Amino acid sequence: xxxxxxxxxxxxxxxxxxxxxxxxxxxxxxxxxxxxxxxxxxxxxxxxxxxxxxxxxxxxxxxxxxxxxxxxxxxxxxxxxxxxxxxxxxxxxxxxxxxxxxxxxxxxxxxxxxxxxxxxxxxxxxxxxxxxxxxxxxxxxxxxxxxxxxxxxxxxxxxxxxxxxxxxxxxxxxxxxxxxxxxxxxxxxxxxxxxxxxxxxxxxxxxxxxxxxxxxxxxxxxxxxxxxxxxxxxxxxxxxxxxxxxxxxxxxxxxxxxxxxxxxxxxxxxxxxxxxxxxxxxxxxxxxxxxxxxxxxxxxxxxxxxxxxxxxxxxxxxxxxxxxxxxxxxxxxxxxxxxxxxxxxxxxxxxxxxxxxxxxxxxxxxxxxxxxxxxxxxxxxxxxxxxxxxxxxxxxxxxxxxxxxxxxxxxxxxxxxxxxxxxxxxxxxxxxxxxxx
Numbered sequence: 001x002x003x004x005x006x007x008x009x010x011x012x013x014x015x016x017x018x019x020x021x022x023x024x025x026x027x028x029x030x031x032x033x034x035x036x037x038x039x040x041x042x043x044x045x046x047x048x049x050x051x052x053x054x055x056x057x058x059x060x061x062x063x064x065x066x067x068x069x070x071x072x073x074x075x076x077x078x079x080x081x082x083x084x085x086x087x088x089x090x091x092x093x094x095x096x097x098x099x100x101x102x103x104x105x106x107x108x109x110x111x112x113x114x115x116x117x118x119x120x121x122x123x124x125x126x127x128x129x130x131x132x133x134x135x136x137x138x139x140x141x142x143x144x145x146x147x148x149x150x151x152x153x154x155x156x157x158x159x160x161x162x163x164x165x166x167x168x169x170x171x172x173x174x175x176x177x178x179x180x181x182x183x184x185x186x187x188x189x190x191x192x193x194x195x196x197x198x199x200x201x202x203x204x205x206x207x208x209x210x211x212x213x214x215x216x217x218x219x220x221x222x223x224x225x226x227x228x229x230x231x232x233x234x235x236x237x238x239x240x241x242x243x244x245x246x247x248x249x250x251x252x253x254x255x256x257x258x259x260x261x262x263x264x265x266x267x268x269x270x271x272x273x274x275x276x277x278x279x280x281x282x283x284x285x286x287x288x289x290x291x292x293x294x295x296x297x298x299x300x301x302x303x304x305x306x307x308x309x310x311x312x313x314x315x316x317x318x319x320x321x322x323x324x325x326x327x328x329x330x331x332x333x334x335x336x337x338x339x340x341x342x343x344x345x346x347x348x349x350x351x352x353x354x355x356x357x358x359x360x361x362x363x364x365x366x367x368x369x370x371x372x373x374x375x376x377x378x379x380x381x382x383x384x385x386x387x388x389x390x391x392x393x394x395x396x397x398x399x400x401x402x403x404x405x406x407x408x409x410x411x412x413x414x415x416x417x418x419x420x421x422x423x424x425x426x427x428x429x430x431x432x433x434x435x436x437x
Contacts, residue, residue, distance in 0.1 A: 010051040019064035026069040036148030049118025053393035056430035081182040087117035087175040095294040103182040107131040108297040117175040122393030127342035128213040138166040140179035185235040188296035200225040201318040208343045215342045220335040221274035241291040273334035309363035310388035311353030317360035337365035350409035353389040400436040
């Protein structure tokens with residue numbers, strides 16, 4: 001299905017483009033035809049996913065591929081839990097698809113709007129010192145190459161490419177199918193509570209190591225961290241979910257509705273931000289519940305923001321957070337959005353922010369109507385000083401020369417790109433910056 005291009009914006013309104021043409025393939029064969037046509041006419045082609053990246057990683061000024069119709073299961077799961085999904089499948093649809101087979105994804109981030117192909121291609125992750133990002137769950141990919149041919153990559157076929165393709169930035173081809181390793185369904189017991197920031201920083205490494213999933217948020221201008229600890233329990237454990245009213249009040253009224261108003265007000269009157277953050281500090285947290293995994297991992301976010309996130313060696317997280325706190329105090333900035341800290345296990349994916357090291361993630365945010373460049377630039381400088389690697393889908397300023405120094409297999413990825421897309425059919429301005437032309 002083809003349409004004339006219209007103006008496209010990503011979710012955060014940080015990127016926009018008027019594509020030359022929009023294609024909506026419904027089958028893998030149609031996807032191949034679209035790529036072959038683009039290659040024949042010399043026009044670049046990109047898949048956009050759900051548009052939840054803050055960077056221009058999926059911006060498609062040539063042919064824009066929308067894969068929403070290429071969605072769902074491709075065949076039945078295997079006995080050992082391997083599940084193959086079409087590339088456009090949204091994360092929020094996967095639990096419904098897996099439920100009849102008693103399966104679940106091993107770990108998730110807190111946003112479920114992304115497509116599975118977009119999530120793995122940008123390095124989307126959740127938290128849990130013993131768990132990797134979503135790309136770490138990939139066991140195979142079927143990809144349309146620049147010639148329009150299908151290339152199956154797995155541990156049994158073209159295995160040398162899997163560490164690159166599983167987190168490929170959309171630079172190596174157009175993903176048609178993704179095979180992930182799933183686990184038996186499970187529930188999570190969630191404990192969310194405010195605690196003194198200094199106590200959390202003093203114990204965070206031990207807590208992250210001891211818990212299945214641990215993270216915390218810190219609202220600048222307060223001395224409190226909102227901690228979130230999730231414990232995995234067997235499916236069949238009696239759930240004690242949040243009631244509809246409680247969930248509506250906490251997640252819709254407070255987390256989105258009230259916060260949208262206060263952020264908008266803070267743009268006009270920045271001086272009120274410390275008082276707003278103190279109020280948020282008192283109104284959030286202090287809840288315990290048990291529910292199926294995806295309902296605990298994911299949350300609904302309707303307040304638009306801009307985000308920068310870096311992965312650093314896990315043991316350096318306390319010092320880095322304290323440096324950011326000191327920076328905000330020194331500059332006299334008024335920061336309305338919280339700082340978020342999460343953890344992940346080391347992995348072996350070439351362009352993973354967690355490649356070769358246990359990783360702590362520090363994310364900073366700004367309301368989308370606020371200027372973010374000075375704050376992000378200063379925090380980025382701190383995190384780069386700790387050996388930080390930027391999240392591919394979130395705002396950063398690094399280029400290919402910078403990134404080659406912090407990714408041991410950067411050269412291997414570039415060689416795979418030269419092999420699979422020598423004419424740069426799948427490139428765009430962002431990829432030229434981070435990978436080179």
